[in-house]
Amino acid sequence: MTAALTVFFVALIVLGSLPVAAGVYQFLLIPLHAFRNHYRAAAPYLPRVAVVVPAWNEGAVVGASIDRLMLLEYPSDCLRIYVVDDASTDNTAEVVLDRAARYPGKVFHLRRAKGGEGKAHTLNFGIREILQQDWMQALLIMDADVIYRPNSLRRMTAHLADPAVGAVTAYIREGSMDPNYLTRFIAFEYTAAQAASRRAQNVLGALACLAGGAQLHSRENLIAIGGAIDTSTLAEDTISTIETQLRGRKVVFEPHAEVLAEEPGSIDALWKQRLRWARGNVQVTRRYSNLWFRPWRHRQLGGFSFGLFWFTTLLLPLLMIGASVGLLGLYVVDSSLADTLFHKTWALATGSYVLQTLMTAQLDPRTGRRSWREALMFPGVISLVIMVTAFAPVLMRQTVPDLLHVRPTTTVQHIITLCVYGWLSLSMLAAWLVKRAEKANIGPALTSLLVYLVGYGPLLCAITFDAYIKEMRGAAQVWDKTEKTGRVMA
Known part of the structure; x- marks a missing residue:
């Protein structure tokens, strides 16, 4: 006994x-990123990009985000911004309409009559409108508060020059100008979880999750995964990532495309945010129970290394x-x-x-x-x-x-x-x-x-x-x- x-x-x-x-x-894989990456297949490529921005009561931040998008090092005639107003009760509509007047033909305000159903439903409202037109060649999903560095979008689109790539994500950095102790912790965590871990995932050829505030999909990939974002879980970005790869397209992390974001400054706010993320990961794990540690179903996602990191x-x-x-x-x-x-x-x-x-x-x-x-x-x-x-x-x-x-x-x-x-x-x-x-x-x-x-x-x-x-x-x-x-x- x-x-x-x-x-x-x-x-x-x-x-x-x-x-x-x-x-x-995982960290020992990172140096291999210097040799095993997607840059050889990337090339200058500037498709017509439709940016969809879900917004509920984002009047304090959405205006600056739009202004910075219009300053991107990207052809202005290849960029359109669609802000999906999820029945906001603040001045979000006024701010977006003001930007639409400043940038005619570049910024569009789409308002949902009924809100509160969550980010995925809000995104799908805008995606349906965008897909009805033939203009869009790539779709960028972002959050209303994030700020893209000037060269970030063209660094991301360069990977779409390879038709084998379905989606690209960027490096989300905590960008508060007045950080407190918690946002500094988050900043270091993001460096470890993205700049480091996602480089290792690039080496493996299997990415776990497109950053929610920086998801760039080719039109073909968006249609292939159903032309909409999953609404059945709290991890719509992870579902899109896995579905893209299961359908045979690559997902790439571009570490030099930086996107600044405002993160929670209190434990209570952090708890709510991460509880949603963690519950989403539990749901994803159940949903793809026939995938884990089964390389014969999908060589990278079903492989031992990816499963080890996930679990x-x-x-x-x-x-x-x-x-x-x-x-x-x-x-x-x-x-x-x-x-x-x-x-x-x-x-x-x-x-x-x-x-x-x-x-x-x-x-x-x-x-x-x-x-x-x-x-x-x-x-x-x-x-x-x-x-x-x-x-x-x-x-x-x-x-x-x-x-x-x-x-x-x-x-x-x-x-x-x-x-x-x-x-x-x-x-x-x-x-x-x-x-x-x-x-x-x-x-x-x-x-x-x-x-x-x-x-x-x-x-x-x-x-x-x-x-x-x-x-x-x-x-x-x-x-x-x-x-x-x-x-x-x-």
């Missing part, structure tokens, strides 16, 4: 280490809980083996953290300089201390008790060990408590201190765990729009 329990607990610890190993593997991200909270259970259970059954595996797994986590942090900062030095504190504190101060204990066990046995001003008795050491072994799970609970603390109006300074202490990574894992619960309960699919204030306009 003891041997069986030992094997079980060790297996949980090994599974809990998979996301760390997968992260290292170690989606199941990260469960794997963290499993690792905690494994360490705590093994501590009861065989404490010396538990100690050995604890130090080995956290040493691996430390190496992965150093590798990913350095490579991410190097890929976008500007964000690295702006968010260096957040890059260092991404796992949280407590996790960093635990990482150090993997190399200096005396910290847990002597230094921590000294800091707490308690005698390092056997009981105290047991309690500290149990807390450290269970931290992967406790960190998610702590992140949820930080969210509750923010709602209790403890003040931005104390809230930020708690996030630095607990970590931004555990916060994202707690949100994903909440998504599991919401999906199991069948909670309503509410499109919680992130409030935008125009902080990117400067």
Whole structure:
């Protein structure tokens, strides 16, 4: 019985280490992007692009976005902007109509009489109108608040010169001119999740998701995936990405096409946004259950590497809980083996953290300089201390008790060990408590201190765990729009 329990607990610890190993593997693919990319098949190509912009109460930001689109390094006669007004109750209509008067024949205001059905329905209202005309050769889906760098669109369209490419996406950067601690965390996260991870996906030849604010589709691809955006899930951009590839067309990430976006400045707003994304990923996973790890169905999407990256991200909270259970259970059954595996797994986590942090900062030095504190504190101060204990066990046995001003008795050491072994799970609970603390109006300074202490990574894992619960309960699919204030306009 003891041997069986030992094997079980060790297996949980090994599974809990998979996301760390997968992260290292993914980042080791990134240098290959210098050799394995789509640039050889790209060429100067300037198709007629229709830009569809879903907008609900976006009066504060949509005007600047339109102005910047009209300043793109792109032929003006090859660009039309369609703003789909989702029955806004603010001055969105007035702002768009003002821009339509400034740019006659370039900007169009389409208004839905009934709104509130979500982004996908709003997009489809505009796409139906655009497809009725023969003018459009490529469709750009964007958000009302994003700002495109002047050369970004032509960098994206260059990939459509290859008829094998169905869609292209850009690098979304957090672009607030007055960032707070949370938006700096998001900026670094976006660099890791896009500039880094999507380069690795380019190498694999399978992209997980077109960025919601920067999706460029060829007309042929749009028609091939049904001439509309999926409305049955909360992950319409991921569905479009997968459907494009399942129908034999490539999806390409263009890292040098930069798009600036305003991101949530509070934990509550971030939670709502990421809960929608995480629930969408759960829905996508169920929808394509016959695809995962089946390369004979689709060589890239069904391959081992893509499936590994997808599931170690989606199941990260469960794997963290499993690792905690494994360490705590093994501590009861065989404490010396538990100690050995604890130090080995956290040493691996430390190496992965150093590798990913350095490579991410190097890929976008500007964000690295702006968010260096957040890059260092991404796992949280407590996790960093635990990482150090993997190399200096005396910290847990002597230094921590000294800091707490308690005698390092056997009981105290047991309690500290149990807390450290269970931290992967406790960190998610702590992140949820930080969210509750923010709602209790403890003040931005104390809230930020708690996030630095607990970590931004555990916060994202707690949100994903909440998504599991919401999906199991069948909670309503509410499109919680992130409030935008125009902080990117400067």
